[in-house]
Amino acid sequence: MDRRGFIKTCTAVAAASLASPSFFISSLRAQEVEFKAYKKAILLKKDGTPLKPEEIDPEKQYLFFYPHRATPCILANLGKEIPPAEVKLSDGTTYRWPGGVGPKKSIVAYCAICPHQLSYPTPEFSFINYYPENIPSKIVKRGGVIQCCAHLSVFDPAKGGEVIDGPAPFPLTAIILKQEGDKLYAVGTLGKELYEDFFDVFKPDLRKLYKSSRKAKKLVDKCEVVEVEEYAKEVIRC
Amino acid sequence: MPRKSSGVSRRELLAAGGVMLAGSVVAKSTSRLMGPSRGKRIVVVGGGYGGVTAAKYVKKENPEAEVVLIEKNQLFVSCPLSNHYLVGLIEYGQLCFPYNKLHTKYGVKVINDVVVDIDLPKRRVYLSEGYIEYDYLILSLGIEYDTEEFPFYEETTWFFPGAFRPGSEHLYLKRLLEEFEGENVVITVPKMPYRCPPAPYERAALILSYIRENGLKAHMYFIDANEYPPVLRDGFMKAYEDFYRGMATYITGAKIKDIDVGSKKIKTDKGDVRFDFGSIIPPMRAPKLLERIGLIYGKEKWVRVDPMTFETKVRNVFVIGDSCESYLPKSGYAANSQAKVVAKIVASRMKGREFGGELIQHGVCYAMVNLRSAIMLEVEYKYNVRTKEIKKILREDNTWKVSTAKRYYEWARGLWRDMFF
Numbered sequence: 001m002d003r004r005g006f007i008k009t010c011t012a013v014a015a016a017s018l019a020s021p022s023f024f025i026s027s028l029r030a031q032e033v034e035f036k037a038y039k040k041a042i043l044l045k046k047d048g049t050p051l052k053p054e055e056i057d058p059e060k061q062y063l064f065f066y067p068h069r070a071t072p073c074i075l076a077n078l079g080k081e082i083p084p085a086e087v088k089l090s091d092g093t094t095y096r097w098p099g100g101v102g103p104k105k106s107i108v109a110y111c112a113i114c115p116h117q118l119s120y121p122t123p124e125f126s127f128i129n130y131y132p133e134n135i136p137s138k139i140v141k142r143g144g145v146i147q148c149c150a151h152l153s154v155f156d157p158a159k160g161g162e163v164i165d166g167p168a169p170f171p172l173t174a175i176i177l178k179q180e181g182d183k184l185y186a187v188g189t190l191g192k193e194l195y196e197d198f199f200d201v202f203k204p205d206l207r208k209l210y211k212s213s214r215k216a217k218k219l220v221d222k223c224e225v226v227e228v229e230e231y232a233k234e235v236i237r238c
Numbered sequence: 239m240p241r242k243s244s245g246v247s248r249r250e251l252l253a254a255g256g257v258m259l260a261g262s263v264v265a266k267s268t269s270r271l272m273g274p275s276r277g278k279r280i281v282v283v284g285g286g287y288g289g290v291t292a293a294k295y296v297k298k299e300n301p302e303a304e305v306v307l308i309e310k311n312q313l314f315v316s317c318p319l320s321n322h323y324l325v326g327l328i329e330y331g332q333l334c335f336p337y338n339k340l341h342t343k344y345g346v347k348v349i350n351d352v353v354v355d356i357d358l359p360k361r362r363v364y365l366s367e368g369y370i371e372y373d374y375l376i377l378s379l380g381i382e383y384d385t386e387e388f389p390f391y392e393e394t395t396w397f398f399p400g401a402f403r404p405g406s407e408h409l410y411l412k413r414l415l416e417e418f419e420g421e422n423v424v425i426t427v428p429k430m431p432y433r434c435p436p437a438p439y440e441r442a443a444l445i446l447s448y449i450r451e452n453g454l455k456a457h458m459y460f461i462d463a464n465e466y467p468p469v470l471r472d473g474f475m476k477a478y479e480d481f482y483r484g485m486a487t488y489i490t491g492a493k494i495k496d497i498d499v500g501s502k503k504i505k506t507d508k509g510d511v512r513f514d515f516g517s518i519i520p521p522m523r524a525p526k527l528l529e530r531i532g533l534i535y536g537k538e539k540w541v542r543v544d545p546m547t548f549e550t551k552v553r554n555v556f557v558i559g560d561s562c563e564s565y566l567p568k569s570g571y572a573a574n575s576q577a578k579v580v581a582k583i584v585a586s587r588m589k590g591r592e593f594g595g596e597l598i599q600h601g602v603c604y605a606m607v608n609l610r611s612a613i614m615l616e617v618e619y620k621y622n623v624r625t626k627e628i629k630k631i632l633r634e635d636n637t638w639k640v641s642t643a644k645r646y647y648e649w650a651r652g653l654w655r656d657m658f659f
Contacts, residue, residue: 090595090596091595092595114652116652116656117652117653117655117656118652118655118656119648119652125644125648127645127648138635139633149645149648150645150648150649150652151600151602151649151652152602152616165631166600166618167575167598167600167618169578197659200343200659201655201659234641234644236641236644236645237641238635238641238642238645
């Protein structure tokens with residue numbers, strides 16, 4: 001074996017063994033599916049006043065950023081009472097999602113990062129969207145779903161974000177909302193989070209939008225709610 | 239006085255070169271490169287869509303696994319979206335990704351070397367410098383051009399590349415297109431199965447768009463061994479009617495008998511075609527290494543696997559991606575999906591149990607019909623391991639849309655995120 005050949009073959013092996021295996025094991029362990037509390041953040045309109053539950057139109061989809069400044073969430077009024085649900089995972093286990101909030105218990109929110117390959121609404125495009133009853137999905141031929149048009153994952157917002165169709169390996173992360181008087185608050189997340197991957201993968205894009213990763217990751221205590229159509233230049237449905 | 243001839247034709251020279259290259263393959267070394275496997279070593283051969291995904295997802299499913307990925311190239315270059323590159327819709331650099339994050343983020347051992355042999359009974363993979371033992375083997379070797387029956391394809395690949403293998407063929411084909419000043423352009427399509435069924439039709443559409451945008455006077459001869467586009471037939475045929483009427487001649491069900499790159503002539507059973515520039519896409523097969531190690535039966539071209547688990551006749555040896563006979567069309571996205579199926583099975587077995595849930599194979603293909611619009615299809619097989627029930631979904635959207643083309647980019651970006659971040 002010549003020297004160069006030996007180096008070529010062995011460098012990768014040697015480099016791999018430099019890192020402690022326990023480091024990788026700890027960083028890769030599956031996250032527990034449980035409620036995770038973040039800063040309590042009030043949902044506000046563009047004018048800075050609190051968003052009232054009855055102001056959320058069932059025929060529209062809304063966007064806000066929580067728990068981090070750069071992590072998008074879909075807010076929707078499903079137009080009917082949404083009871084708590086057991087959310088099924090592909091390994092057969094379940095967790096309990098508390099259902100809708102608001103006077104009709106019809107308002108829900110989910111992280112708008114697709115669990116399949118991380119598509120999310122940007123100022124340019126929104127490939128992952130809520131389809132109200134009046135805008136049915138062409139894939140599952142009905143409204144009342146959240147769907148990502150990149151690879152056709154479809155989720156049920158009335159069942160804790162459970163996967164209805166397509167390649168997503170697990171449900172959307174639910175954003176837990178609370179109503180206090182006529183104000184709405186986001187208080188935490190339920191389900192597998194994707195924030196670590198999101199900040200890693202989209203670092204260059206987020207730096208452009210937020211100047212630095214630190215600023216993009218900042219936890220928020222108030223959230224401006226806008227219509228998705230106002231935020232993204234193009235809402236792509238399928 | 240006639241010129242003195244060397245007596246060696248261009249074809250013979252190329253053939254001799256091929257023999258010399260083959261002769262230079264290194265002999266099998268008997269030194270062991272890594273310690274003995276202890277029940278948790280997965281060796282993945284091939285760093286394309288299937289191999290990279292398999293390596294990453296086995297590690298994600300079971301962090302205790304020792305995953306080794308062997309890939310001969312230093313850089314991943316994507317075939318999906320390479321037609322975009324040919325006509326200048328994206329830069330070549332956008333197709334390229336390094337393998338380093340697989341190691342630094344996921345702990346996959348990446349070895350940049352060539353596999354010269356595999357000993358299935360002894361569970362060894364031989365590299366140029368020695369062998370590695372494995373407990374589980376995932377082979378994702380892609381395709382080779384099948385030139386055995388028609389050796390003229392060896393020559394056409396040098397002069398008018400099929401560009402269905404990543405890397406330099408695409409670079410050269412783009413240069414040829416940019417040098418092309420007009421007259422006849424040809425694209426040939428081999429009989430199914432071949433890698434990425436919509437790709438030749440997409441390439442034809444994009445090159446025709448390029449010809450129009452650049453004001454070239456040219457006519458395309460599209461010589462198809464198939465009777466019609468094997469996928470998205472309605473969408474492609476409508477696109478040709480809508481956009482390219484009179485610019486192309488579609489010769490279907492044609493058998494190519496000979497191609498002479500010197501006189502630039504293709505002989506087919508439907509007549510001869512003279513061309514100035516083209517992309518000659520050869521027939522394809524699984525790499526011969528898979529035949530040498532006994533995973534291909536008789537004169538078959540692809541590896542037979544369990545179509546739901548991708549396990550071969552040898553337990554714990556899996557073949558995924560374009561090399562295997564699969565229900566999904568051969569494509570990068572399908573290989574990515576198949577790799578996740580195998581990762582689940584392997585991770586379960588390492589924990590001492592058989593996977594008992596649902597295995598989902600999912601295929602989504604997009605194809606451009608001009609520089610701005612695309613069509614798409616989705617295929618899915620859901621297999622319940624316990625009940626053996628299989629559910630199939632097939633959806634085609636043959637209506638060309640600008641928004642579908644935008645989804646196409648996001649589709650590719652998502653795949654690359656899934657593999658390399």
